Amino acid sequence: MTGFVKRLFSESTLIPVVSILIGLILGAVIMLAGHYNPFLAYGSLFAKAFGDMYNFGETIRQITPYIFTGLAVAFAFRTGLFNIGAEGQFIMGAVAAACVGVLLDAPWFLHVPLALAASALAGGLWGSIVGYLKAARGVHEVITTIMLNWIALHAANYIVRTALLEKGMARSKYIQESAWLSSPGLSELFDHARIHYGVLIALALSVLFYYVLWKTRQGYELRAVGFNPDASEYAGINVKSTFVKTMFISGLFAGVGGACEVMGVFHYQTINAAFPGYGLMGIAVALIGRNTAVGVVLGAVLIGVLTYGASGMKFGAGVPEELIHVVIALVIFFVAAGGMVELLIRRFRKKNGTVH
């Protein structure tokens, strides 16, 4: 128990928490400057996110994809790779699930796993292209992931337009009901909110994330490469194949996330004019969560609550929804500028005489 408490107040936990507080406070200062009432604004934000069963269900719906993409980015980070491509892997997973969901007829106990497997494979392969290019050609993953995001966006639109289009609409046909991840019973419980079983898959994957990285030999190798690729190579780890494996698993997380959006929330895949934004927000989630499984889930909760509650802020206090992006940006800024926050915490501790 004391170990838990100690851990709670260790710097790696405190830094995100303090950063979040600073972000919220600075956000309040900005609201004051704009002649808005920050207490009312934050009050309406949380009222929107947790106020009733419907909104609570929708908040969970909003959190779910962030867990997936957060895991994807965090997993790659552990091997020292910066996966900005969760967005593209997410889209490829979504469109793969849509294909299986629309075109295939199967009973649900086959259909759901098949669609999920297809999306995992699609996302994983999309990610491993990046890993391969890095391993074989030394192309930096930041470049390739960004480029592959755009390719994924337009390739997915092309697939929807040519193979799955509902005539006269800017989206695919509805997927078969046997491939839905949502159930009327669950929705009813949350007053018709679009909460779906994807959230359980997300939590299961975060356990898997922890297990693979810290309980398997493979995970040990992945993390070793993350710490020092040269030393790892010297120690006999195949660094190149590690890159490919990492990116496959990373893409798999994002891909399944995309599938859950299609199978749980919309039941169709839209022709996207722009990125849904879950993959990019996944970077923030991973940063806030410090690349740990629990941290990612908590980071996703934070970002999900803030983004979903934003419209409540507009509704209840008249604060433009865009402001929430400023708050999120501030939080990310202070998490990233951890050194600054660390200094602050140390200073505070010294003053109170608690030296560790």
Next chain:
Amino acid sequence: MQMTIWRRRSWMAIIAAVFALTFVLAGCGKSDNNQNNGGQPPETQGGQQNEQTETGSNETSGGEEKQYYVVMVTDVGGVNDNSFNQSAWEGLQQFESEYGAKVDYLQSQSDADYVPNLNQFVKNGADLTWGIGFLMGDAVKQVADQNPDAKLAIIDQVVDAPNVASVTFKEHEGSYLVGVVAGLMTKTNKIGFVGGMEIPVIKRFEAGFTAGVKAVNPDANVIINYTGAFDAPDQGKAAAATLYNDGADIIFHAAGATGDGVFNEGIERKKAGGDVWVIGVDKDQSITFGHDITLTSMMKRVDQAVVQVSADLVNGRFQPGLTELGLAENGVGLPENNPNVPEDVLKQVDEYAQKIVSGEIVVPSE
């Protein structure tokens, strides 16, 4: 000792930095707000002020009559898109001032927001909730089915539900007329069309426009370009640059905020001495972009539709089902003032308009 002094200094520096950052960001936040209101005509400026005066006037006008609560949800374009969503919001504000109703809007950040945003209003007892735009069809249908007692309305899409009023426009008829203008006024015989997403609504613009051009100038060539987005001025600018480089001298856009980029490209070329024009869409866009570049506009009176259907609700005549607004209903057409279009061209436009209204010409819609 030296160390502590240094530490204190760095500590002060951090505080100073944080404060500086706060003020810089505060400045940003403020200008952001101004920007939010700046894009709208004077009478709509300062949503906050409006709200205050509105509640004030309600108190004085006595509380006997029911105050209607009519609201709208935009797609990702937002109410400052200089065209479609803005027109709807202006209509709602006009309704507010005419009927003393309470109005509000929510802007969707992504397509996942459509349903919760609609629900936010419906569950707060809105008398009528508007979904603005084709893309919100599924969301409106879902919310309408789950809340059979609520009244909803949608623009540009037909939703089959007993509590939803659908309003669509015959964009092809109005586009035909601006096509006539473009066909008669082009010097290069090349005319551009920039569309947002390739959806039936925008296809109607394209089909009508092409037909209008061909009717008066069979030699003219209409080059079609779809950007795939309604909220990407950068892509609109790139598309316009391509079309102008191909020799087009007039571009008609039906792309919402993406069209802002078309105008920007046109203005730049005009300043550099180019002989180019842009035909605006949805609103009289010369109000925003000036007469130097705006040849004319294909007005789609989303604002009037919003006022009309909302007023029907107040007058107890709210009718679920489809309303289609064309030239005959004044739902589409050219603005009243077209200083850049010569008299004889306008005369021909009028003649074609009459033929369309009388049914002599049937404009293709796809």
